[in-house]
Amino acid sequence: MTRSLTALCIALSFLLLAGCKGDPATPDYWESNLQQTRRAEDRIRLVEAMRSSGKMDERFLPMLHEKLGSERKPEVRAALARALGDLRHASSVEPLMKALDPAAGDSSAQLANKAIVATLGSIGDRRAIPALLPLLRAKDNYSRIEAIQVLGAMKAKEAVEPLIALATDETVEPFLNKKAIEALGNIGDARAAPALVRMLTKERKGKSFYVESSFALYQLGAPAADVLLPALEGQDADLLKWAQSNGVNPASYAMKAATVLGDLREKRAVSALLKQLAYTNSDPQIQALVRMQAADALARMRAQEAVKPLAGLVSETDATVRDAYVRALVRLGGRDALPALEKAAGTGDWYARESAVKGIAMLGDARELPLLQKLAAAEPARTAADCKQMEDDGCDDPAALGKQRADSLAAQAKLLEAAQACAGNAACWVQRMEKADPRLLERAALEVGRSGAAEHAGALAARVGERDTEARLALILGVSWLLEGSPDATKKVRDASLERLRKQLQDEQGYTQFVSVNEDLRRLVTTLDRP
Numbered sequence: 001m002t003r004s005l006t007a008l009c010i011a012l013s014f015l016l017l018a019g020c021k022g023d024p025a026t027p028d029y030w031e032s033n034l035q036q037t038r039r040a041e042d043r044i045r046l047v048e049a050m051r052s053s054g055k056m057d058e059r060f061l062p063m064l065h066e067k068l069g070s071e072r073k074p075e076v077r078a079a080l081a082r083a084l085g086d087l088r089h090a091s092s093v094e095p096l097m098k099a100l101d102p103a104a105g106d107s108s109a110q111l112a113n114k115a116i117v118a119t120l121g122s123i124g125d126r127r128a129i130p131a132l133l134p135l136l137r138a139k140d141n142y143s144r145i146e147a148i149q150v151l152g153a154m155k156a157k158e159a160v161e162p163l164i165a166l167a168t169d170e171t172v173e174p175f176l177n178k179k180a181i182e183a184l185g186n187i188g189d190a191r192a193a194p195a196l197v198r199m200l201t202k203e204r205k206g207k208s209f210y211v212e213s214s215f216a217l218y219q220l221g222a223p224a225a226d227v228l229l230p231a232l233e234g235q236d237a238d239l240l241k242w243a244q245s246n247g248v249n250p251a252s253y254a255m256k257a258a259t260v261l262g263d264l265r266e267k268r269a270v271s272a273l274l275k276q277l278a279y280t281n282s283d284p285q286i287q288a289l290v291r292m293q294a295a296d297a298l299a300r301m302r303a304q305e306a307v308k309p310l311a312g313l314v315s316e317t318d319a320t321v322r323d324a325y326v327r328a329l330v331r332l333g334g335r336d337a338l339p340a341l342e343k344a345a346g347t348g349d350w351y352a353r354e355s356a357v358k359g360i361a362m363l364g365d366a367r368e369l370p371l372l373q374k375l376a377a378a379e380p381a382r383t384a385a386d387c388k389q390m391e392d393d394g395c396d397d398p399a400a401l402g403k404q405r406a407d408s409l410a411a412q413a414k415l416l417e418a419a420q421a422c423a424g425n426a427a428c429w430v431q432r433m434e435k436a437d438p439r440l441l442e443r444a445a446l447e448v449g450r451s452g453a454a455e456h457a458g459a460l461a462a463r464v465g466e467r468d469t470e471a472r473l474a475l476i477l478g479v480s481w482l483l484e485g486s487p488d489a490t491k492k493v494r495d496a497s498l499e500r501l502r503k504q505l506q507d508e509q510g511y512t513q514f515v516s517v518n519e520d521l522r523r524l525v526t527t528l529d530r531p
Helices: 003-013 027-036 040-052 058-070 074-087 090-099 107-123 126-137 141-153 157-167 174-187 190-199 210-220 222-232 237-245 251-263 267-276 284-301 304-311 319-332 338-344 350-363 366-389 398-410 413-422 426-433 438-451 454-461 469-483 487-507 512-529
Strands: none
Touching: 027 040, 027 058, 040 074, 058 074, 058 090, 074 090, 074 107, 090 107, 090 126, 107 126, 107 141, 126 141, 126 157, 141 157, 141 174, 157 174, 157 190, 174 190, 174 210, 190 210, 190 222, 190 237, 210 222, 210 251, 210 512, 222 251, 222 267, 237 251, 251 267, 251 284, 267 284, 267 304, 284 304, 284 319, 304 319, 304 338, 319 338, 319 350, 338 350, 350 366, 350 398, 350 413, 350 438, 366 398, 366 413, 413 426, 413 438, 426 438, 426 454, 438 454, 438 469, 454 469, 454 487, 469 487, 469 512, 487 512
C-alpha cells in the first residue's frame, strides 16, 4: 500500500473491526465499510474520512444517494449531505429534497435540514425551490435562515411573497427579518419595494432595519425609485397611514428616501430634493437632517441646480450642518460657491471656519492663495477671541492654539497649487494621485470623477483600498460617476477590480472605521456585478 493509503487505513482501523480491505478509490470500498459500522458517530467519521481522502468523484453519487435515503440518524444524513455538497451534482437534487424534514422537531434533525439546504444551495438548481419554500415556516431558525439565504441566492421569485411576510413579521426575531430583507434584495423583484420602504424606518427590540432595507432597495433599482419618489414627497397615502399607526415621524421618509434616491442617481428626484433644501420643521434638528440628506443626495447625482441654494446655506454656523453643505458643494465642483465660502470662512467657531476653508481649498486654484494666506494670518486673533468666550481644547495656551490652526489652514495651499497645475486635466490629476496625501487624493479623485474621462476609472478603482475614509469615499464616487453610461469602462473595471473589491469588503468586515464608507463600496460592487 502507498504511504497515504496506509495512513488512511490506520485512521479507519479505529472505526472498523474488519480492517482496511479493498480500494478506497472506489465507492464499493466506502459502502462496505459504512454497512459494517454500527455507531452513528463512527459513520460520521467514516464519511468525513471519505471526503478528505481525495478519492470522491461522480462514481460515488449513486452510493451516497442510496445512503442518504436509507440513513435514519439525522447526524449522519447531515454528513452525507456535506459529502454531496463537495460534488455539487444536479442528480443529487431529488435525493436531497426527499431527505428534508420540514416538521423536524429535535435539534439533530434541524441541523440535518440545515446541511441539506446548504448543499442544495451550493448546487443551485431551481428544482429545489418548491422543497425549500416550506422551510420558511420551519420551527427552527437554523433551517429558516439557511432556506432564506439559498432562496435569495437562487433569485427565487416564488419566494417573494413569503419573504415579504417574514421580513415584516413582528413575532420573529429581528435577525430573521434582516435575513428576509437581504434575500428580497438579492431576488430583486419589484413586489418587495413597498415593504422595503416601510422597513427603512422600522425598529424592533432596539434593532434598526435601515442598512439592510436601503441596500435591498438599491439592488432593486428603478422599481425602488418608483416607490421612493412618492414617499419622498409625502404623497404615498398608504405609507403615511402606516407611519402614523407605527409612530414613525413622516420626516424620516424625507431623509431616508432621499439617501436611497441619491444612491440610485435618480434624476426624477432632483426637483423634490431642491425643495427639501428649504424644508422647515418646528424641531431644528429634524429640519437640519432633512436638508443635509437632500444636499448629500443632490451631490451624489451631481445636480448642478443645487449649487446656488447650497451656497446660500453655508452661512449656517453649526459646524456639523455647515460641513454637510460644504461637502455637497465640493462634490458638485465648480467655482460658483467660492464667494459664499469666503464669507463663511470668517464666521462661526473654529470647526465651522475650518470647514469653509477646506471647501475653498477643494474648489479653488491659485487665485485663492491670497485669500488663504489672509485667513491663516487672521486665525490667531480669532482663536484668541474664541478662547475668551468659551473653554476650548488648547485654550490654556491661546497663542499656541492659534498658530497651530493657522498652520493647518496654510497647509491647504498645496491643493490650490495642484489645481493650478492641472487646470482641469484629468490625466494630470491621476499622476498627482500617486504620491498624494489623503486630502490631495480626495480632491484628485473628485476632479477625475467629474471630468467624464471614463478611461481613468480603473486608476481610481485601484486606489479604493485607501485607509482614509474621506479619500476612499471620493474614490468610490469618482469611479461610479465615470462608469455611468460607459459600458466599456464598466467592463474594464469589472475585469480588473471586482474580485479584489469583493475581497476587500470581506476582509474589512467588523472594522468599525470602514462601516459607513463600505456601504458605498458595496453599492459599487453591486453595480459592477450587474450584467
